[in-house]
Amino acid sequence: MLKIGPYQFEHNIVLAPMAGITDAVFRKMCRANGASYTLAEMVASKKELWKSKKSSTRHVNINDPEPRAVQLIGTDPQELADAAIWQVSQGAQIIDLNMGCPAKKVCSVSAGSALMAEPQKVRDIFQAVVESVDVPVTVKIRTGTDNNNKNALEIAHIAEQEGLQAITIHGRTREAKFAGNAEYDTIKQVKQQVNIPVIANGDICTPEQADFVLKYTSADGVMIGRATQGYPWIFREINHYLKTGQQLQKPNILEFKETLFSHTQGLHSLYGEMLGVRIARKHIGWYAQHLPNGSALRKAFNQLNSAQEQLTLLNDYFKHHI
Numbered sequence: 001m002l003k004i005g006p007y008q009f010e011h012n013i014v015l016a017p018m019a020g021i022t023d024a025v026f027r028k029m030c031r032a033n034g035a036s037y038t039l040a041e042m043v044a045s046k047k048e049l050w051k052s053k054k055s056s057t058r059h060v061n062i063n064d065p066e067p068r069a070v071q072l073i074g075t076d077p078q079e080l081a082d083a084a085i086w087q088v089s090q091g092a093q094i095i096d097l098n099m100g101c102p103a104k105k106v107c108s109v110s111a112g113s114a115l116m117a118e119p120q121k122v123r124d125i126f127q128a129v130v131e132s133v134d135v136p137v138t139v140k141i142r143t144g145t146d147n148n149n150k151n152a153l154e155i156a157h158i159a160e161q162e163g164l165q166a167i168t169i170h171g172r173t174r175e176a177k178f179a180g181n182a183e184y185d186t187i188k189q190v191k192q193q194v195n196i197p198v199i200a201n202g203d204i205c206t207p208e209q210a211d212f213v214l215k216y217t218s219a220d221g222v223m224i225g226r227a228t229q230g231y232p233w234i235f236r237e238i239n240h241y242l243k244t245g246q247q248l249q250k251p252n253i254l255e256f257k258e259t260l261f262s263h264t265q266g267l268h269s270l271y272g273e274m275l276g277v278r279i280a281r282k283h284i285g286w287y288a289q290h291l292p293n294g295s296a297l298r299k300a301f302n303q304l305n306s307a308q309e310q311l312t313l314l315n316d317y318f319k320h321h322i
Contacts, residue, residue, distance in 0.1 A: 002036055002197060002221040004094060005136030005165045007067045009036035011239050012221035013210065014168075014199060015228060017042055017071040017096070017140075020279070024061040025266035029259065030228060031065045034235035036221065038064075042071040042098045043083070060091040069094035071140070075115065077128035084133045095129060096168075097139040099155070114174065117145050119154055126162035136165035140201070140223075143186040146175035156190045156198075164196060168223050171202035188217040199223050205234075207241030207248075214242070230286025232259065253291075257318040260287055264314065268307040277307055284314075292321055 002012035015022060015030045017039035022030075027038040040060065060068045070092040074080045084095045099115045099122065115122055130137050139159055144150035152169055159167050169190060171182030182202030191198040200219035204210050205227035213222055227234050233251050240248035251259070263283055268276035284301045288294035297317050304310050 002199075004037075004067075004138065004197060007037070007094070007136070009221075011036045011235070012214075013235050013238050014221055014223040015039060015235075016201060016223045016225035017098075018225055018229075020282075021229065023267075023270060024064060025263060025270055026228075026232070026283075027061075027064060028266075029232045029263060030235060033232045034239045035224075037067055037069055037094070039069045039071050039096055040064075042073045043087070044073060060087060062091045067093040069096055069138075071096040071098050072129075073098040075121070075125075077121075077124045080125055081128040081132035084129050084137070088133045088135055093135050094165075095133060095135060095137050097125065097129065097137065099139055099141045114145070116141060116151060116155055116174065117149070119151065119158060122155055123158050123162060126159060126164060130163045137163070138166040138168065139164055140168040140170070142170045142172055142174050143183070144173050146173050149173075150186060152186050153190050153193060156194045156196075160194045160196050166197040166199060166220075167194070168199040168201050171200070184213055184217050187213075187219060191218050191220075197221065201225065207238045210238045211242055230283065230289055253318070253322055256287065256291060257314075257322065260284065260314055261311070263287075264307075264310055268310075273307045277305060277310060280310055284310075293317075 002009045011034055013034065013036055015027065015035045015038035019041050022038060022041050027040065030038050060070055068091055070087045072080055072083050072095060074083065080097070087095060141152055141155050143152045150173065156167050169187045171184050171187055172178070184200060187198065187200045197220040199221045200213050200217050201223040204213055204222050204224055210222050213219065224234060237248045240246065264280045267280045267283070270276065271279055281302050285298045288298040291297060301310060301313055304313060
């Protein structure tokens with residue numbers, strides 16, 4: 001069973017932080033469908049960005065189910081420590097450090113997975129953040145910077161030595177980004193050699209794959225990212241499969257209707273109409289992949305510019321398909 005600091009989870013499936021996706025609306029939906037806990041989108045550690053308009057929707061939402069976890073990204077130990085203190089003061093209950101993002105704009109400033117090339121700096125960051133807050137600190141990493149420099153085990157040992165409470169490993173190098181297939185041998189190796197919880201991540205898109213990865217790596221949990229897009233039900237399906245070995249029935253069209261309405265209205269409410277309407281487009285596009293005549297729905301939805309138009313279109317679509 002997955003345990004992080006004082007938090008014991010009924011399940012061991014975690015929602016990955018994804019920029020522009022895992023906002024408070026989506027996190028709530030995933031928790032309702034059986035995610036153990038969820039991570040908010042990564043937040044920059046720079047003080048001047050804490051209260052920017054873009055960051056404002058990314059912070060802890062005090063209405064989130066506990067434990068409230070926030071992911072920080074940055075390169076300066078003191079800056080990250082200060083950001084952690086501030087996030088905890090706002091209600092964060094787990095601080096996760098991003099050393100796994102392969103995005104160019106992140107790595108070009110030596111943040112995200114680029115930090116794995118500097119183990120001493122990683123140690124300094126871990127020390128500074130752990131000493132600054134009294135909540136569990138965790139980290140997300142990759143297997144290394146490239147195939148010739150796989151040092152996940154070294155970073156995991158540092159994490160354990162410096163008092164981190166869990167480590168999530170994406171089974172690719174920074175250089176690989178999201179290309180090719182994730183590998184789980186590195187995760188298995190780390191799990192064998194550290195005593196803190198290890199969460200496996202990468203290409204876990206089905207209940208069977210989750211089951212395989214948990215058994216193969218002996219990881220304490222799995223983290224799901226892209227497979228949740230347009231399909232928050234993945235958590236309950238995986239939990240059911242792990243418990244029973246049986247496939248859970250897929251959501252019916254009525255469940256899709258309720259979820260799409262709830263998600264779209266939630267986005268309008270969180271971001272305001274202009275931005276909410278824009279953000280809803282990508283989510284409906286993902287849901288549409290699982291729906292009859294989904295591509296027609298997606299195309300029509302993408303043309304709309306008001307909240308009411310979006311809701312009316314959804315209503316009309318489901319009238320014809322229920």
